[in-house]
Amino acid sequence: MSPKTLYDKIWDAHVAHEADDGTCLLYIDRHLVHEVTSPQAFEGLRMAGRPVRAPEKTIAVPDHNVPTTADRVNGIENPESRIQVEALDKNAKDFGIHYYPVNDVRQGIVHIVGPEQGWTLPGMTVVCGDSHTATHGAFGALAHGIGTSEVEHVLATQTLIQKKSKNMKVEITGKLQPGVTAKDITLAVIGETGTAGGTGYVIEYCGEAIRDLSMEGRMTVCNMAIEGGARAGLIAPDETTHEYVKGRPHAPKGAQWEAALTWWKTLFTDDDAHFDKVITLRGEDIAPVVTWGTSPEDVLPITATVPNPEDFEGGKVDAARRSIEYMGLEAGQKLSDVEIDTVFIGSCTNGRIEDLRAAAEILKGKKVKDGMRAMVVPGSGLVRAQAEEEGLAEIFKEAGFEWRLAGCSMCLAMNPDQLQPGERCAATSNRNFEGRQGRGGRTHLLSPAMAAAAAITGRLTDVRELM
Ligand SMILES: CC(C)[C@H](C(=O)O)[C@@H](O)C(=O)O
Numbered sequence: 519m520s521p522k523t524l525y526d527k528i529w530d531a532h533v534a535h536e537a538d539d540g541t542c543l544l545y546i547d548r549h550l551v552h553e554v555t556s557p558q559a560f561e562g563l564r565m566a567g568r569p570v571r572a573p574e575k576t577i578a579v580p581d582h583n584v585p586t587t588a589d590r591v592n593g594i595e596n597p598e599s600r601i602q603v604e605a606l607d608k609n610a611k612d613f614g615i616h617y618y619p620v621n622d623v624r625q626g627i628v629h630i631v632g633p634e635q636g637w638t639l640p641g642m643t644v645v646c647g648d649s650h651t652a653t654h655g656a657f658g659a660l661a662h663g664i665g666t667s668e669v670e671h672v673l674a675t676q677t678l679i680q681k682k683s684k685n686m687k688v689e690i691t692g693k694l695q696p697g698v699t700a701k702d703i704t705l706a707v708i709g710e711t712g713t714a715g716g717t718g719y720v721i722e723y724c725g726e727a728i729r730d731l732s733m734e735g736r737m738t739v740c741n742m743a744i745e746g747g748a749r750a751g752l753i754a755p756d757e758t759t760h761e762y763v764k765g766r767p768h769a770p771k772g773a774q775w776e777a778a779l780t781w782w783k784t785l786f787t788d789d790d791a792h793f794d795k796v797i798t799l800r801g802e803d804i805a806p807v808v809t810w811g812t813s814p815e816d817v818l819p820i821t822a823t824v825p826n827p828e829d830f831e832g833g834k835v836d837a838a839r840r841s842i843e844y845m846g847l848e849a850g851q852k853l854s855d856v857e858i859d860t861v862f863i864g865s866c867t868n869g870r871i872e873d874l875r876a877a878a879e880i881l882k883g884k885k886v887k888d889g890m891r892a893m894v895v896p897g898s899g900l901v902r903a904q905a906e907e908e909g910l911a912e913i914f915k916e917a918g919f920e921w922r923l924a925g926c927s928m929c930l931a932m933n934p935d936q937l938q939p940g941e942r943c944a945a946t947s948n949r950n951f952e953g954r955q956g957r958g959g960r961t962h963l964l965s966p967a968m969a970a971a972a973a974i975t976g977r978l979t980d981v982r983e984l985m
């Protein structure tokens with residue numbers, strides 16, 4: 519047998535049918551659903567009089583539209599958001615799928631809830647009508663976003679029509695320097711490849727620096743595979759993965775656990791398997807980074823200066839000029855001189871317990887800069903509860919952070935947590951597009967520790983100065 523990559527193995531295990539032109543019908547193990555991309559899909563089923571094919575493999579949770587303030591127990595004020603969340607309530611009930619409603623402690627961002635509840639397991643195919651489904655690849659699952667018509671197809675058939683992508687390897691060798699995190703790895707990779715570098719590929723992240731990451735860190739890395747253009751990102755499961763999964767509510771138990779482990783242990787890339795593209799970064803060379811522009815590829819070490827558009831080539835010259843203007847920056851300005859007025863810690867990129875620990879570690883005994891609006895939004899109700907138990911919530915509150923309920927929050931402007939025009943935010947999320955956090959808002963992407971440092975000083979800051 520010819521050697522296979524991890525992606526090849528998962529793909530082959532799920533192909534139900536292959537047409538002559540290579541188009542395949544893939545079996546889907548988990549279908550995650552949120553309120554934004556599912557209403558028409560359920561409506562389609564209703565009109566056709568069809569049930570959900572595998573309700574036991576379909577999991578829904580509202581996240582994008584939910585307010586994150588305590589008053590949400592009284593209902594959602596914004597009519598559009600309310601209608602969307604109520605539609606999901608009704609669809610989940612009518613179609614009998616698993617559901618975590620807004621006021622359930624297990625509610626949260628779909629990509630945090632899936633792994634937390636043990637729905638996401640190694641070797642699975644996982645889809646969701648959401649681009650950051652790539653997150654689940656951290657478990658050695660083939661996980662990617664799908665469109666609303668595909669959501670309907672998966673609901674109806676538990677299969678998806680797909681063509682196979684090419685294999686790409688991203689290797690991070692060696693150890694990370696102090697102050698450098700999974701977020702810096704994933705941003706640095708996009709800085710290297712650009713937002714189109716992964717187009718047509720599924721990325722496998724490997725190397726010592728990846729192996730050394732916790733599951734939380736691996737999820738952060740895979741979460742942004744899509745920002746590098748890739749179909750999906752994945753990491754081979756190992757002891758760290760097995761440990762994380764074991765005992766979770768929907769993880770296999772007893773004999774089923776043993777059988778699952780046997781299969782999971784086969785999930786690695788064979789020696790000599792072929793990769794169509796290979797990128798290698800040295801862990802030691804990765805610095806704490808921030809974005810300066812309006813694309814996730816606009817990444818530089820915090821010690822750098824805002825670039826000069828003339829230093830780019832081709833279409834990038836104009837893009838950089840426009841980015842810098844939108845961001846209200848000047849070429850040559852030190853990034854560590856850029857003043858911010860808002861800090862957002864949260865999102866499916868960095869809303870897990872380890873992210874909150876990393877930020878709290880920097881904030882302990884310190885205060886956020888006067889006039890700063892700082893908020894921390896745990897990725898799920900359970901992350902929130904754990905952070906309260908560990909005393910992290912106290913650290914945040916004493917430092918002057920707002921301590922919110924779980925949701926996508928200020929990651930994108932679909933709920934009341936938004937930037938005003940001209941406001942500038944240090945954000946742990948994954949997209950810095952124009953208007954992403956609110957019309958005219960300016961976003962700098964960075965790690966939770968770097969966000970905490972910025973909250974204290976009021977400017978983009980090298981976290982190593984505060985360590
Ligand atoms: C609203 C949703 C479809 C969207 C996505 O697909 O990623 C959102 O989650 C985002 O992060 O932009």
Ligand code: SF4
Pocket residue numbers: 581582627629648650865866867925926929930947948
């Ligand atoms: S937290 Fe942000 S990136 Fe993640 S699903 Fe929500 S809106 Fe998308």
